[in-house]
Amino acid sequence: MKLVVVTIFLFSGLFFFCIGTIGLFRFKDVFTRAHSAAKCDTLGAVLSLLALIIYNGVSFVSFKLILVVVFLWITNPTATHLITRAEFNRRK
Template structure:
């Protein structure tokens, strides 16, 4: 039973990695590419690491994998946000239909 759960989590993680890669290749601009890559990479990595935790059982390696999961969960979205905000600050402002820049006040 443990092998089946581990395999399902690993395949799910690999699926999200694949979807993120397709998103990076197919999305039209940098902002949507960053969004697709960050969400899918975070979820894919977490699912793959959880499958490794199940494979190893409960020991010190599982604790280290859990710390890696927490680190990825915190740093990946934060880094993506900072990269996109830096790109936005160096680029021409994006306006909505009313001509108002929604991110300017953030």
């Protein structure tokens, strides 16, 4: 059962990484590309790391991975916002 849940999380993460990559290639505007990359990259990484946490069980490594997930949740949207804001100000 544990392996099934890990597989579902890993393939879900891979799915979102692939969708984000397709969005980077297909969208023409910087802002839509950034939106696609930020949302899909964050969700794909979080799902993949959650799969690793479930696979590893309760340990100190799982705690470190949870810290990485929290760090990603904070930094990815913030970095994307700053990059798009800089592009918006550059175009003014």
